[in-house]
Amino acid sequence: MLSSETAQLWLSTAFSLKNFGRVFRIVRLIAFYAGLILLWHLVYKAEIWPSYVLPGPRPVFDQVWRYIDNGILFDSVYATMQRMFIGFGLAFVIGMSIGIANATIRWLDETLGGLVHGMQSLPSITWLPLAILWFGLSQTAIIFVVVMGSLFAIAISARDGVRNIPVLQRRTAQVFGASKLQTIRYVTLPGMLPSIAGGLKLGWSFSWRSLMAGELIFVTAGLGHLLDLGRQLNNISLVMGIMIMIMIVIIGLGADLLLFWPLENWVRHRWGLAAA
Amino acid sequence: MSTFFSILDAVRPDRPRTRNAENPEATRRSDVLLSVSNITKRFKTSRHDTMALQDISLDINQGEFICVVGPSGCGKSTLLNLIAGLDDPTSGQLVFDGKRVEGSGADRVVVFQEAALYPWLNVRANVEFGLKIKGTPRSERKDIVDRYLELVNLTKFDKAFVHELLGGMKQRVQLARALAVEPRMLLMDEPFAALDAQTRDVLQQELQEIWARTRATIFFITHNVREAALLGDRVFVMTPGPGRIKAEITVGLRRPRDPDTHAVVDFAAEIRSALQNDEYTGRGQEGNFAI
Ligand SMILES: Nc1ncnc2c1ncn2[C@@H]1O[C@H](COP(=O)(O)OP(=O)(O)O)[C@@H](O)[C@H]1O
Ligand SMILES: [Mg+2]
Numbered sequence: 005m006l007s008s009e010t011a012q013l014w015l016s017t018a019f020s021l022k023n024f025g026r027v028f029r030i031v032r033l034i035a036f037y038a039g040l041i042l043l044w045h046l047v048y049k050a051e052i053w054p055s056y057v058l059p060g061p062r063p064v065f066d067q068v069w070r071y072i073d074n075g076i077l078f079d080s081v082y083a084t085m086q087r088m089f090i091g092f093g094l095a096f097v098i099g100m101s102i103g104i105a106n107a108t109i110r111w112l113d114e115t116l117g118g119l120v121h122g123m124q125s126l127p128s129i130t131w132l133p134l135a136i137l138w139f140g141l142s143q144t145a146i147i148f149v150v151v152m153g154s155l156f157a158i159a160i161s162a163r164d165g166v167r168n169i170p171v172l173q174r175r176t177a178q179v180f181g182a183s184k185l186q187t188i189r190y191v192t193l194p195g196m197l198p199s200i201a202g203g204l205k206l207g208w209s210f211s212w213r214s215l216m217a218g219e220l221i222f223v224t225a226g227l228g229h230l231l232d233l234g235r236q237l238n239n240i241s242l243v244m245g246i247m248i249m250i251m252i253v254i255i256g257l258g259a260d261l262l263l264f265w266p267l268e269n270w271v272r273h274r275w276g277l278a279a280a
Numbered sequence: 281m282s283t284f285f286s287i288l289d290a291v292r293p294d295r296p297r298t299r300n301a302e303n304p305e306a307t308r309r310s311d312v313l314l315s316v317s318n319i320t321k322r323f324k325t326s327r328h329d330t331m332a333l334q335d336i337s338l339d340i341n342q343g344e345f346i347c348v349v350g351p352s353g354c355g356k357s358t359l360l361n362l363i364a365g366l367d368d369p370t371s372g373q374l375v376f377d378g379k380r381v382e383g384s385g386a387d388r389v390v391v392f393q394e395a396a397l398y399p400w401l402n403v404r405a406n407v408e409f410g411l412k413i414k415g416t417p418r419s420e421r422k423d424i425v426d427r428y429l430e431l432v433n434l435t436k437f438d439k440a441f442v443h444e445l446l447g448g449m450k451q452r453v454q455l456a457r458a459l460a461v462e463p464r465m466l467l468m469d470e471p472f473a474a475l476d477a478q479t480r481d482v483l484q485q486e487l488q489e490i491w492a493r494t495r496a497t498i499f500f501i502t503h504n505v506r507e508a509a510l511l512g513d514r515v516f517v518m519t520p521g522p523g524r525i526k527a528e529i530t531v532g533l534r535r536p537r538d539p540d541t542h543a544v545v546d547f548a549a550e551i552r553s554a555l556q557n558d559e560y561t562g563r564g565q566e567g568n569f570a571i
Contacts, residue, residue: 172396179364180410180461181385190412194400274400276443 059241068245076230081253083225084215087143091150092211099155099207103162104192113163120159128153128214136222146218153214154207161203165196198271205264212254227253311342313465313497314363319372321358331522332358336372338516338525340465345491345498347512349505349555355523356501360467363499364390377464386414389463391454393470397442404429404438406453410461428456431490448479455490465497472507481539484510488536505555509547510539517554527554 041061048060055063071077102120106113131152139145173195177187219228227250234242321333332355340346350356361367362374365384374381376388389410397406404425411421429435432452442450451471458466472480484507491498502508508515509531517527531547538544 170395172392172394173398175366176390176392176396176398176409177413178366178384179386179388179390180413182413186413190409191398195398197400274441274443276399276441 056238056240059244063241064245064248067239067241068249071230071242071245077249080225080227080230081249084219084227084253087146087150087219087226088211088215091147091215092154092208094147095151095154095158095207095211096204098151099158100162102155102159103164104166104188104196106159106163107166108192117163120156120163123152124156124160128210129217131214132218132221135218141222143223146215146223149214149218150211153211154204157203157207157210158200161200161206162196165199165203166192168199169195197267198275201264201268201271204267208263216250312339313342313344313377314340314499315375316340316363317372317375319359319362319369319374321355321362321367322370333362333369334522334524336523336525338528340497340499343495343497345500345511345513347500347502347508347515348518349502349508349515349551350518350523351520351555352503354518354521356518357469359523360390360469360499360501363465364388364467366390386410386461387464388467389458389461389465391451391458391466391468391471394447394450394474397450397453397457399442401442402438403434403440403442403445403453406442407456407460410457414461424460425456428460431459431493432456432486446479447475448483451475451483452486455487459490459494459496463496465499468498468500470501470503473503480507484539485536487511492535505551506539506544506548508551509544510537515551517551529554 045061048055048058052058068077071080102116106117106120128149131149135145135148135152139148169192174187174191177191182190215226216228219226220232221228223229227246231243231246231250234240234246316336316338319333319336320331323330323332336359348356348359358367362369363376363381365381365388398409401409407425407428408421411424416424425438426435429438432455434449434452434456437445437449442453445453454471472483475483488511490496498511500508500511502511512531515529515531516525517529518524519526529547529551533543533547
């Protein structure tokens with residue numbers, strides 16, 4: 005479905021800094037965070053709280069560096085992202101299938117559709133006890149939690165995405181004698197994309213939250229586990245450092261920029277500004 | 281008045297002659313392509329019970345340009361959907377090309393009023409769509425698409441996306457997409473109704489030329505009587521819902537026709553009076569009108 009031209013567009017829009025306005029905004033952002041670290045340093049220097057409550061930036065970065073140096077941090081980021089992508093990928097495939105099925109089969113929508121809405125109202129972390137009882141303290145359990153976190157948000161937005169395809173676009177496929185499969189492949193799948201980006205983002209953030217909670221509680225390796233290790237060692241610098249790393253992972257490797265922004269940009273390019 | 285029409289009707293054989301030059305078989309008047317007999321269509325839901333069409337019968341010959349006019353809500357689109365096989369009649373039957381109509385197929389393709397193009401595909405890919413569905417090999421598709429893009433004067437815009445096109449261009453893309461699969465019959469549901477007057481004039485002329493070149497059979501819905509008089513070989517006039525055919529007017533004018541000539545304007549007036557007058561019983565001696 006994606007031509008090389010499209011791939012180029014993804015890359016160039018995701019990474020290009022041609023635009024001066026964007027360069028300026030990035031510089032301003034860097035200045036903001038530098039200021040924040042300076043402020044932190046000043047508060048630390050004022051010695052309002054003891055250093056085992058509020059460490060300075062220096063020991064925190066030292067801790068982070070130590071864990072980068074010994075490779076544990078990268079292993080943890082890797083383990084966490086692996087769970088995230090496997091779980092989110094599964095949720096994407098299953099959620100899209102449920103959503104498309106609900107949008108096209110009326111009786112399914114009237115039964116399963118309601119259940120999906122109900123499940124979506126469950127905070128995703130509530131799946132954790134069930135996951136532990138079913139799968140034990142295992143990789144499967146944590147991936148299950150990640151899947152359940154985003155599955156319903158994706159299914160709901162996929163269903164709405166299909167429903168939002170103008171009737172005449174689907175009827176056109178019928179006019180040319182398209183089979184059910186051809187209609188899904190050539191009309192339903194591409195046509196639902198403008199409405200699905202929101203659901204993917206929502207699902208991604210739900211999954212992320214339940215993954216962190218899960219790692220914190222029971223799974224070895226991963227950023228959440230490292231955080232819990234810091235607590236056990238009473239090492240506040242490590243805890244704060246890992247929290248900063250988690251933010252960086254989310255913002256830097258995060259979904260918005262790499263995964264969803266190109267999608268939204270593609271939609272804007274094809275559908276025009278009105279759609280995005 | 282009816283002698284006036286019979287005189288014009290006598291001129292009629294002129295039209296087939298120009299088109300016969302390429303394929304005499306295709307335009308023989310007696311070749312019935314579509315036969316609609318005693319069609320009724322009723323929409324029954326829990327809240328509404330609408331009789332959309334009542335006892336419609338008509339024959340359409342190979343190569344004819346048929347126009348249908350009628351007030352909005354009278355069942356024109358319903359009739360078109362039945363012919364396209366997008367819906368089934370409540371009673372009666374449709375026979376297309378000797379076979380009973382069951383479901384849709386690329387031999388009867390529809391051009392809708394708007395919003396039927398795919399925004400994620402560029403113009404070329406939109407025109408290619410029907411061929412892809414049909415399974416035409418990739419190597420052949422490019423030439424076919426090029427040919428039809430040229431036919432509708434869109435060669436230069438083949439890379440454009442739908443949101444970048446003006447209304448008239450979108451309709452040309454739809455036309456090219458429909459013609460590319462070489463349907464036996466082209467069904468057009470008020471294709472020019474959403475366009476401004478000037479664009480509509482241009483597209484009407486282009487459609488006349490395209491029809492002359494492709495020898496397609498066209499079933500064209502409009503609520504614009506001038507458009508019907510300009511384009512149609514025969515014009516069916518429908519009653520307000522439940523839709524029945526209250527008049528059939530044969531427009532026996534030479535082609536290409538000019539919308540500003542008296543003859544076209546007179547036919548338009550005749551269609552309008554058929555449309556407006558409840559007791560319209562104009563029945564031509566030569567069978568120009570039928571109830
Ligand atoms: N799918 C449908 N369900 C219920 N009623 C319908 C449906 N399609 C059309 N109708 C009704 O049938 C009548 C004819 O509609 P339509 O064929 O769209 O009219 P036109 O195209 O002449 O404006 C209208 O009263 C309309 O409300
Ligand atoms: Mg209509």
